[in-house]
Amino acid sequence: MRPARALIDLDALRHNYHLARSRHGGRALAVVKANAYGHGAVPCARALAADVDGFAVAFLEEALELRAAGIDQPILLLEGVFSPDELEQVVRHDLWIVVHHAEQIRIIDHAQPALPLQVWLKMNSGMNRAGFLPHELRAAWQRLKDSGKVGDITLMTHFARADEPHVVTTTEQLTAFDAATRDLPGPRSLANSGAILGWPAAHRDWARPGILLYGADPMPDEPNGLRPVMTLESAVMAVREIPAGAPLGYGARFHAERPTRVGLVALGYADGYPRTAPDGTPVAVDGVRTRLIGRVSMDMLTVDLTDLPDAGLGSRVELWGANIPVNRIAEAVHTISYELLCNVKRVRFEYQG
Numbered sequence: 001m002r003p004a005r006a007l008i009d010l011d012a013l014r015h016n017y018h019l020a021r022s023r024h025g026g027r028a029l030a031v032v033k034a035n036a037y038g039h040g041a042v043p044c045a046r047a048l049a050a051d052v053d054g055f056a057v058a059f060l061e062e063a064l065e066l067r068a069a070g071i072d073q074p075i076l077l078l079e080g081v082f083s084p085d086e087l088e089q090v091v092r093h094d095l096w097i098v099v100h101h102a103e104q105i106r107i108i109d110h111a112q113p114a115l116p117l118q119v120w121l122k123m124n125s126g127m128n129r130a131g132f133l134p135h136e137l138r139a140a141w142q143r144l145k146d147s148g149k150v151g152d153i154t155l156m157t158h159f160a161r162a163d164e165p166h167v168v169t170t171t172e173q174l175t176a177f178d179a180a181t182r183d184l185p186g187p188r189s190l191a192n193s194g195a196i197l198g199w200p201a202a203h204r205d206w207a208r209p210g211i212l213l214y215g216a217d218p219m220p221d222e223p224n225g226l227r228p229v230m231t232l233e234s235a236v237m238a239v240r241e242i243p244a245g246a247p248l249g250y251g252a253r254f255h256a257e258r259p260t261r262v263g264l265v266a267l268g269y270a271d272g273y274p275r276t277a278p279d280g281t282p283v284a285v286d287g288v289r290t291r292l293i294g295r296v297s298m299d300m301l302t303v304d305l306t307d308l309p310d311a312g313l314g315s316r317v318e319l320w321g322a323n324i325p326v327n328r329i330a331e332a333v334h335t336i337s338y339e340l341l342c343n344v345k346r347v348r349f350e351y352q353g
């Protein structure tokens, strides 16, 4: 059997959730959108179900997958509904919805929900991606109340730069949110992972931790005690010696600087490891750090075993996990851990804990 696999540590997932909740206080929705950031939405939600106050996903189909798997905790749709028929499903499956633009209020106005809707009203406090502007918020809130179809309204916003501790943007967003919501009742929800860890002033009634649940610290310079949840690993399936000066792999990107022992590893970009990873990107072979050499292929990649005489056929190769932080790989390929984790596919997923 091909040895490529993603090991998912569900104890670490629960540990990270509790860490988020205790750092923030109040309640916390576990964000499990995008297949739980690539970790498997159903197994992750099941592992968290007994502990969480609720879940957040991006859209209806993601929530329905969880409901079909027996998850009966509250589930918030972060993008809300796209059409009136989705609102019927929201009621049928007892889901909560974000309302972030006027069309969604119109849909609610025209609906006849059997039960009051649980709405999270989103304000655009400066990210300028989604939500009502400060001067539009009160009217949106009033329209929802006047519709007679809405139960509780939670007030929320989202930060653009909460993972950057030294920029003023988060403080500006906080100030804008507080000013615009001052006279409105209801719980508040502001903090994503970065704000949970780095911005206590943003801690209110509900946190919305995403990436930190999976143990990829959005601010890795200040260790926060998170445990990595995914280990992406495979094994050496062939070894060859190449002389100094010999090219290796597609495009002959790498040339051996010295006689080199090359380990061929059964994992490639079709499994989600980034093709853009440069020579020198760290990998761990049997727990010892070495480097990627040569361009990543679709199903295989190559690593330097020259200084690891004990490594050979069958040696375990960690692409990221406890030894190699996924953030380190993200940095090497100019992206974020979120994207790398979401892209893992085709490998076997094994759940522990």
Ligand SMILES: Cc1ncc(COP(=O)(O)O)c(C=O)c1O
Binding pocket: 031, 078, 158, 191, 192, 193, 194, 208, 209, 210, 211, 212
């Ligand atoms: C509205 C909202 N809240 C919370 C999160 C979780 O963010 P993070 O993964 O940075 O914790 C996201 C993710 O994109 C989001 O869109």
